[in-house]
Amino acid sequence: MxxxxxxxxxxxxxxxxxxxxxxxxxxxxxxxxxxxxxxxxxxxxxxxxxxxxxxxxxxxxxxxxxxxxxxxxxxxxxxxxxxxxxxxxxxxxxxxxxxxxxxxxxxxxxxxxxxxxxxxxxxxxxxxxxxxxxxxxxxxxxxxxxxxxxxxxxxxxxxxxxxxxxxxxxxxxxxxxxxxxxxxxxxxxxxxxxxxxxxxxxxxxxxxVSGFLIADPRIVKKPLPIETITYAELRELSYMGASVLHENSIFPVRSAGIPINIKNTNRPQDPGTLIVESTVHRPAHIITGIAGKKGFATVSIEKDMMNSEIGFGRKVLQVFEEYGLSFEHMPSGIDTMTIIVNTKEFIKHEQDIISGIHRAVHPDKIDLESDLALIAVVGRGMKANRGTAAKLFTALAKEKINVKMIDQGSSELNIIVGVRNVYFEDALRAIYNAFIVEEEEEF
Amino acid sequence: MxxxxxxxxxxxxxxxxxxxxxxxxxxxxxxxxxxxxxxxxxxxxxxxxxxxxxxxxxxxxxxxxxxxxxxxxxxxxxxxxxxxxxxxxxxxxxxxxxxxxxxxxxxxxxxxxxxxxxxxxxxxxxxxxxxxxxxxxxxxxxxxxxxxxxxxxxxxxxxxxxxxxxxxxxxxxxxxxxxxxxxxxxxxxxxxxxxxxxxxxxxxxxxxVSGFLIADPRIVKKPLPIETITYAELRELSYMGASVLHENSIFPVRSAGIPINIKNTNRPQDPGTLIVESTVHRPAHIITGIAGKKGFATVSIEKDMMNSEIGFGRKVLQVFEEYGLSFEHMPSGIDTMTIIVNTKEFIKHEQDIISGIHRAVHPDKIDLESDLALIAVVGRGMKANRGTAAKLFTALAKEKINVKMIDQGSSELNIIVGVRNVYFEDALRAIYNAFIVEEEEEF
Missing domain, CATH: 3.40.1160.10 (Acetylglutamate kinase-like)
Incomplete structure (x- = not known):
């Protein structure tokens, strides 16, 4: 050892x-x-x-x-x-x-x-x-x-x-x-x-600190620490603004399959957070962590029959790429496609990108909104629990928070929710309470 | 007149x-x-x-x-x-x-x-x-x-x-x-x-028939008719498999701003379904219609730090485009991206596309699943109702249906849910019951 x-x-x-x-x-x-x-x-x-x-x-x-x-x-x-x-x-x-x-x-x-x-x-x-x-x-x-x-x-x-x-x-x-x-x-x-x-x-x-916390303590009062987290979960949370280890400091050990234990010098008896490649341990809660960021803009593109236009999505993304912008998410309906980008990055090239999209795909309409906050609800435990989405959206509905965007891929490791900036803190608290406080009370 | x-x-x-x-x-x-x-x-x-x-x-x-x-x-x-x-x-x-x-x-x-x-x-x-x-x-x-x-x-x-x-x-x-x-x-x-x-x-x-029905009557028992539907809603439902008017038969009147009234020759007293460009009428229910299709495949791509690779999404879509495939949705996490495509179309070029993706973006992992059904829950009323997502996912959770994918763009006109093929009919019924039957009972 x-x-x-x-x-x-x-x-x-x-x-x-x-x-x-x-x-x-x-x-x-x-x-x-x-x-x-x-x-x-x-x-x-x-x-x-x-x-x-x-x-x-x-x-x-x-x-x-x-x-x-x-x-x-x-x-x-x-x-x-x-x-x-x-x-x-x-x-x-x-x-x-x-x-x-x-x-x-x-x-x-x-x-x-x-x-x-x-x-x-x-x-x-x-x-x-x-x-x-x-x-x-x-x-x-x-x-x-x-x-x-x-x-x-x-x-x-x-x-x-x-x-x-x-x-x-x-x-x-x-x-x-x-x-x-x-x-x-x-x-x-x-x-x-x-x-x-x-x-x-x-x-x-x-x-x-005795490990990473489930949510930002500036928003959620005394959040519990995360006991075990996978690198994949950590990356999702860290990307969405949770202050955790920098990617550069994870890469060498991750590549060697070595777990990281975040411990508290002032409370060495606390188990801290164990960061692992993967684990069969049942997580303590359905969700591992919640993190989020404000300051996203949505570019919504409408065009009749866009789904039958092969290459439509690629052409739109190419415009963003030309201006060096990466996109966060791209939820799509049938005749609508929404590109979610960092507002600050987007503003620099706003008009160029809009005219670029017009030239590339001739949309019927482009709508811009700039006060979106994204919240990532992350957890490997979500895959095995059928009621995760229900619990999440019920918690938000109870607080009368309108959901502007939802994105859940088939990894089932996270659900990304978009809300207006003003609802950001309330949404984070509502999610924490639903998954952590109420769950703890159930035991 | x-x-x-x-x-x-x-x-x-x-x-x-x-x-x-x-x-x-x-x-x-x-x-x-x-x-x-x-x-x-x-x-x-x-x-x-x-x-x-x-x-x-x-x-x-x-x-x-x-x-x-x-x-x-x-x-x-x-x-x-x-x-x-x-x-x-x-x-x-x-x-x-x-x-x-x-x-x-x-x-x-x-x-x-x-x-x-x-x-x-x-x-x-x-x-x-x-x-x-x-x-x-x-x-x-x-x-x-x-x-x-x-x-x-x-x-x-x-x-x-x-x-x-x-x-x-x-x-x-x-x-x-x-x-x-x-x-x-x-x-x-x-x-x-x-x-x-x-x-x-x-x-x-x-x-x-006395207008379009809210859901497929082969799956949902005696679904109610839709009273008023916008062209945009109609297109979403029709795209997702609802048998409604063909696009070609809508285009001429839509371009002229003429509403369509679907009526029943055998019950001319019924109001039928009115199809309009837009309306200020409060819809009868939060959702206007539910439609869905089986037979989708998901191509899930994992790569560390993909979000910091500008052009990643575009390169992936380009591979599908090269083989003439359009994608349905593209939910994304931080290091994961899922492309949802029609299984039949995909199967023809499966290996070409997988190797194309490998060449284009060098992913860490590509996962394929081929038994996804997509359900579109469509309604202009969803924008004004904060609890839509909660109601939807609670209905699915009650029936123990696992949600494989969620996609809601900022148009807030629809939520697309992915479930395994076997759950398709149950999911459709659960959604209908939650939004139509239970709502009707509340009055």
Whole structure:
């Protein structure tokens, strides 16, 4: 058994958090490779170390640079002192200070938060330290270069029983020797790559929440966490606005068939959310999650006998494609076809697209509406439950919410519902209550 | 006020029916132009005159031709005798007999049912007779040539206060002088064209049912008739298998803004179904009609991140287009897209299309299913009623019918539901009961 554990910024914000992390790692000897973020906020008003580094970089030629740099240093020193470690980062700070003054690049500076935290954590745990710049290769756009990284990292990990590898950065894959950060996903990506190259059984991603929530807590009051979710479900929810792991941080482990466990550093006893490729476990609820976004526009095209015109749909989509727009959904009646697009993207080319459609298919009528919100009700459990659609639409009808669009494909993994923007929050709550609250009450 | 009235075969099957038609026409002096079909079946075992004519044509060189011809002649003579008319079709029958023997074309022969019925009805009513061959031009594929017909027919109608114009045929528009029949829609098309050229206020289409029914009476027991339906609704229902007027017979009146009234010759007091372009009348029920068809296949395509691939949908549709297939619906999730096609059409090119999709978009997975039935629940009243989807899916859930696909565009004129073929009839009944039977009971 081998686990790769990644800790987010809030899990390593101060000495108290470091102790929790220590206990978590030491509680399970299979937690062999640790990927830390930089120290996060200790409270609401606090500033993340990475943000302090950005400030330091942008003030590098100004008088207050030294003050900012001192604050950063203070963050680490406080952790060292409180943990009572016989360890110093003075040398490291001197190097970083001079490098900034000498004009080193942005990515080097912002990645120092993880680098220093990695050194500190390795010392505290008594683990080896592997600098990410020696094992992780990233291209100029900030994407993981698997071809160069994988053999390098795999070989390095084999040399260590226990090690800390800082997240977020690596070396540019062009022999420039420059530090390069990931463009998106940050330390989550590093953890995922390490898990893949270590051939881990599990990738534990430790955060400050006990897993993903069934719905957005800003809209639904105290939503329950999701116990088990498949990658496919996760992707649907994440696409529809749920804030979950970035795609880039999922891909490496998913491709290797390694499950991810989202855990809470502050409540390690909670099971968290397990993300798997597939599972025979009966889900806790019919639906796994609900997510949605506002800001969609509908382009409704009417034309008599359009169904008998072979190529009609293709021609319409081609117009959108010419202007670089992807469509979200395309529900169709007999003489009508609706293209649902992101309003912001659409507005840029609105008139071009409308005239393009006119030229391409000579419609009888084109109607535009721009206040649609889409809600994805996602769950592998829906396939086995015949009353899902009934429950969903009854919940919306009870709240007097008009359904503008429905789309359910034969995967039966989701139902997409379109409502007017103003009904978005009410709809989300109504769906949550129907599937989660009322179901819980039934037990 | 000017009405064009068309009578179907069953309305003119025998003398009893002729009397009903007489009374209907004479009851309203605005019923000025009459379009008859050929005499239909008098009972279940009977043969339509047009079918007898087809038999006569195909047996024209055989011994039993005379016998068949005599039967046809008997049908008309019985009507003349029973009505006690001082009228003879002997000369006409002689001409037709000799023409068939001399090798006249098929369309001439099969159209004689309407021609003779027109003559007979004109005599009975005391109306003028206008031969369709002098006023209706039809192209070689059996489609109405509006350019040639309209001025000719308009001018002719202006010369008559009351007239009978036989349905179903006209003259070929290529100066061959040949009789040409409509390929589809038959006498309904003639009635529609006459209504248009007479600038009628109403086109009455008299049949043996009191209008269109809300659902297929072979599946739903004694369905109620539809009181008012818009052309758009009609087209949805007709596309989905409801047997209503053929598109060709709707187009001429629709383009002229003339409403159609489907009436029952046997129950002229019934209001029948009024077909209109649009109406502010509140519909009698939330839904106007339900129709459906079995025999659809679903091609489900899965690919990670397909939504971020601009042009994905277009490329998939292009493959279907290359093989001349139109798609019915295209519900989509985030990483999945389902194309719904007619199974029979699809099967011809199944492997080509699958490999075409593989080449075009490199999917992770393609799934095929071939036992889908589609049901269209259609109604302009759905837009104003928030609980439509809830009612619909609750009805299906109660019957334990699994919903495989849902498609509702922003026109809100219909919801398309996909169920497995075996559930088709049950689903149709459940929907009818929920929207019509239970609603009626509420009043």
């Amino acid at each position: 081998l686990k790769v554990v990644k800790f987010g910024g809030s899990s390593l914000a101060d000495a108290t958090q470091f102790k929790k992390v220590y206990n978590i790692i030491k509680a399970d000897e299979s937690r062999r490779f640790v990927v830390p973020s930089a120290p996060g906020k200790r409270n609401k008003e606090d500033t993340k170390v990475t943000d302090l580094l950005i400030l330091a970089f942008s003030h590098r030629d100004e008088a207050d640079f030294e003050e900012i740099f001192k604050t950063i240093r203070g963050r680490y020193q406080a952790i060292i002192d409180e943990l009572g470690l016989d360890y110093s980062l003075d040398e490291e700070f001197k190097t970083i200070h001079d490098a900034i003054k000498a004009g080193v690049g942005f990515d080097y500076v912002v990645s120092r938060g993880e680098y220093l935290n990695g050194l500190l954590l390795a010392n505290y745990l008594g683990f080896d330290f592997i600098d990410a710049k020696d094992v992780i290769c990233i291209d100029e756009s900030g994407n993981y270069d698997a071809k160069k990284t994988d053999p390098l990292l795999t070989a390095e990990l084999e040399k260590h029983e226990y090690a800390v590898i800082p997240g977020f950065y690596g070396i540019r894959n062009d022999d420039s020797g420059e530090i390069q950060a990931f463009s998106r996903g940050g330390s989550d990506v590093t953890g995922s790559i390490v898990a893949k190259c270590a051939n881990a059984n599990l990738y534990e991603n430790w955060t400050d | 000017l009405k064009v009235v068309k009578f179907g075969g069953s309305s003119l099957a025998d003398a009893t029916q002729f009397k009903k038609v007489y009374n209907i026409i004479k009851a309203d002096e605005s019923r000025r132009f009459v379009v008859p079909s050929a005499p239909g079946k008098r009972n279940k075992e009977d043969t339509k005159v047009t079918d007898l004519l087809i038999l006569a044509f195909s047996h024209r060189d055989e011994a039993d031709f005379e016998e068949i011809f005599k039967t046809i002649r008997g049908r008309y003579q019985a009507i003349i005798d029973e009505l006690g008319l001082d009228y003879s079709l002997d000369e006409e029958f002689k001409t037709i007999h000799d023409a068939i023997k001399a090798g006249v074309g098929f369309d001439y022969v099969v159209s004689r049912g309407e021609y003779l019925n027109g003559l007979l009805l004109a005599n009975y009513l005391g109306f003028d007779f206008i031969d369709a061959k002098d006023v209706i031009c039809i192209d070689e594929s059996g489609n109405y040539d509006a350019k040639k017909t309209d001025p000719l027919l308009t001018a002719e109608l202006e010369k008559h206060e009351y007239a009978v114009i036989p349905g179903f045929y006209g003259i070929r528009n290529d100066d061959s002088g040949e009789i040409q029949a409509f390929s589809r829609g038959g006498s309904d098309v003639t009635g529609s064209i006459v209504a248009k050229c007479a600038n009628a206020n109403l086109y009455e289409n008299w049949t043996d």
